[in-house]
Amino acid sequence: xxxxxxxxxxxxLIDEFARLPGIGPKSASRLTFYLLRAADNQAGDLATAxxxxxxxxxxxxxxxxxxxxxxxLICDDEARDGKLLCxxxxxxxxxxxxxxxAYNGRYHVLHGAISPVEGIGxxxxxxxxxxxxxxxxxxxxxxxxxNPTLEGESTALYLQRRLADQNIRLTRLARGxxxxxDLEYTDEITLGRAFEGRQNL
Amino acid sequence: xxxxxxxxxxxxLIDEFARLPGIGPKSASRLTFYLLRAADNQAGDLATAxxxxxxxxxxxxxxxxxxxxxxxLICDDEARDGKLLCxxxxxxxxxxxxxxxAYNGRYHVLHGAISPVEGIGxxxxxxxxxxxxxxxxxxxxxxxxxNPTLEGESTALYLQRRLADQNIRLTRLARGxxxxxDLEYTDEITLGRAFEGRQNL
Numbered sequence: 001x002x003x004x005x006x007x008x009x010x011x012x013l014i015d016e017f018a019r020l021p022g023i024g025p026k027s028a029s030r031l032t033f034y035l036l037r038a039a040d041n042q043a044g045d046l047a048t049a050x051x052x053x054x055x056x057x058x059x060x061x062x063x064x065x066x067x068x069x070x071x072x073l074i075c076d077d078e079a080r081d082g083k084l085l086c087x088x089x090x091x092x093x094x095x096x097x098x099x100x101x102a103y104n105g106r107y108h109v110l111h112g113a114i115s116p117v118e119g120i121g122x123x124x125x126x127x128x129x130x131x132x133x134x135x136x137x138x139x140x141x142x143x144x145x146x147n148p149t150l151e152g153e154s155t156a157l158y159l160q161r162r163l164a165d166q167n168i169r170l171t172r173l174a175r176g177x178x179x180x181x182d183l184e185y186t187d188e189i190t191l192g193r194a195f196e197g198r199q200n201l
Numbered sequence: 202x203x204x205x206x207x208x209x210x211x212x213x214l215i216d217e218f219a220r221l222p223g224i225g226p227k228s229a230s231r232l233t234f235y236l237l238r239a240a241d242n243q244a245g246d247l248a249t250a251x252x253x254x255x256x257x258x259x260x261x262x263x264x265x266x267x268x269x270x271x272x273x274l275i276c277d278d279e280a281r282d283g284k285l286l287c288x289x290x291x292x293x294x295x296x297x298x299x300x301x302x303a304y305n306g307r308y309h310v311l312h313g314a315i316s317p318v319e320g321i322g323x324x325x326x327x328x329x330x331x332x333x334x335x336x337x338x339x340x341x342x343x344x345x346x347x348n349p350t351l352e353g354e355s356t357a358l359y360l361q362r363r364l365a366d367q368n369i370r371l372t373r374l375a376r377g378x379x380x381x382x383d384l385e386y387t388d389e390i391t392l393g394r395a396f397e398g399r400q401n402l
Contacts, residue, residue, distance in 0.1 A: 005273075005274055005275055005295065005296070005299050006296065007257070007258055007267060007268050007269040007273075008257075008269060009250070009253040009254055009256075009257040009258055009269060010254065010258060010267060012250045012253070013247075013250040013251060013253075013254050015250075016243075016246055016247045016250045017247070019243065019247075020232055020235065020236075020247075021231065021232070021235050022228060022231070022232075023232075027223060029293060029296065030222065030223070030293070031221055031222070031223075031224075032254070033267075033291065033292055033293045034221065034222050035221075035251070035254060036254065036255075036258065036267055036292070037312075041255075042217075042220065043251045043252070043254050043255055044251070044252065044255070045217055046214075046217045046218070046220075046221075046248075046251055047247075047248040047249075047251035047252045048248075049210070049213045049214040049216075049217045050214060050236070050244045050245070050247055050248035050251070051244070051245065051248045052210040052213070052214075053210055053211065053214050053233070053236060053237065053244050054237075054242075054244055054245070055210075056208070056209075056210040057208055057210055057211060057237065066208060066211060066234075066237055067208050068208040068209060068210060069208075072206075072208075073206055074206055090234065091234055091237070092230060092231070092234045094206065095206070095207065095230065098206050111238075
């Protein structure tokens, strides 16, 4: 009703912004009116970047990470340890691990986790491709780096069973207190895991 | 460094999102990877909406609100009270007032407020156009609805001086406790204003 005073094109951009996760109607209005005022061609630049996104990117045929070249830069990098494979749920997880600089092996992106509630089964993920890749590859260790959530744990358990006969070391990332965190505010399950995994000084 | 594993087009969209107000690098990544996964052409729809925004919209030549048609729907609406004029800083303020359904007159959008700190003077705003419009118009009351901030108050004061000789009633929106707010958490200046403006039951 009251919104009818808005020009159609303004309302449409507000609606499109509001479809994005974590952006409510108020933020969507603010972003739209910000872009209306923005001096240079900021709206146009964003539009071009959005169009290029799907046109230029695809999934790497080896690791299924998002890439512009196939195979991707990581799969193509000879300097990386080809004996280590890290299995993650999402492309964003690759980014997070790369930022940590704690890992220099290969990746495999599942594009999700097994979730009966959401109707996501093993066949919806890149699991067949993983099993195939591992059977043909020369990996010495596979790190099952799915999230420490119910779905992530189930997926890791499922992968453990599927990969059991390949006789490769399977590992899972350590659970414990987050660095910089506060013991007092740590949930009891994480605290329990931190005790279980305690290490000698 | 670590970011170099990201395809160029992905990194560019993250950068564009991060240029928007209130969106940090983490949210920008999340939005980008969300759009990469989004099933339908959501990224394309957003791109089109962004392109249309600047192509289809302009400022109304009467009130300087954002519009697709000139004059805008509000200026063109005969059912509105042509004797009332509400002066606001931004187009978003028009939207907020329309949502309240408390007002049925005309608007004038200044596109900012006087701010010596930011180097914004009266000549950078649509003030000359306002004075001209008022002198030619038939207004009985002008509501100076600039924000209750230092800049908004200065602007209202300046407008009061500029419009003084026109012999029209000038008003300002009431300051007081926000509805649904908590007295305990209200700042002292607002509370002071609420006392000054107290009304008989």
